[in-house]
Amino acid sequence: MLFVPWQYIADWKCNTCGLCCKAYSVVLSFQEWLNIVKNYGVETTTTSLNKLYLRRKSNGSCIFLYKLSNMHLCGLQHMKPTACKLWPFKILTTPKYGYPREAAYPYLGKILYVYADSTCTGLQYGTPTWTFANQTVKEFIEIAIGARREQSKSTANIGLNYHAIPLRRIF
Ligand code: SF4
Numbered sequence: 001m002l003f004v005p006w007q008y009i010a011d012w013k014c015n016t017c018g019l020c021c022k023a024y025s026v027v028l029s030f031q032e033w034l035n036i037v038k039n040y041g042v043e044t045t046t047t048s049l050n051k052l053y054l055r056r057k058s059n060g061s062c063i064f065l066y067k068l069s070n071m072h073l074c075g076l077q078h079m080k081p082t083a084c085k086l087w088p089f090k091i092l093t094t095p096k097y098g099y100p101r102e103a104a105y106p107y108l109g110k111i112l113y114v115y116a117d118s119t120c121t122g123l124q125y126g127t128p129t130w131t132f133a134n135q136t137v138k139e140f141i142e143i144a145i146g147a148r149r150e151q152s153k154s155t156a157n158i159g160l161n162y163h164a165i166p167l168r169r170i171f
């Protein structure tokens, strides 16, 4: 997999392709695991090598992924794990994947390094738009550091019944 520094990305919008919910196992924090188990039962989760995960269906997709028309939607939207909220971006304190200048993002007097996983089909490459640079990346950073929980720019938006309903990953 290839990680692309954010300054090479013009914009990102989740197109509900569902790829990420089929390709990866979702690691849960203990608190996330507890909330999910309380609401949906322990059988929706699994453990391996001392880590907690969402269970996957026999076809490999997340147990909470469902399809509506041609969209792949998240059935866990209201308690979506942080790992899902952050996909496809990685927010790091060191330039682990190279290109330190292009990955650098100044935030509250510090420099963070932001990359995107190139396997996401919602990435558009080019010069970052103002919205992507100043709102979308910022929101991913704030979710990563725990400064916010609700998603706006970091989730897919589909128009239903006059409201934009955030559904991501459907990621
Ligand atoms: S975030 Fe996941 S569902 Fe959305 S476009 Fe990227 S790969 Fe597809």
Ligand code: SF4
Pocket: 020, 021, 026, 054, 062, 063, 064, 065, 066, 073, 074, 075, 076, 077, 080, 081, 084, 168, 169, 170, 171
């Ligand atoms: S976004 Fe939802 S459906 Fe996709 S992996 Fe995460 S919890 Fe599962």
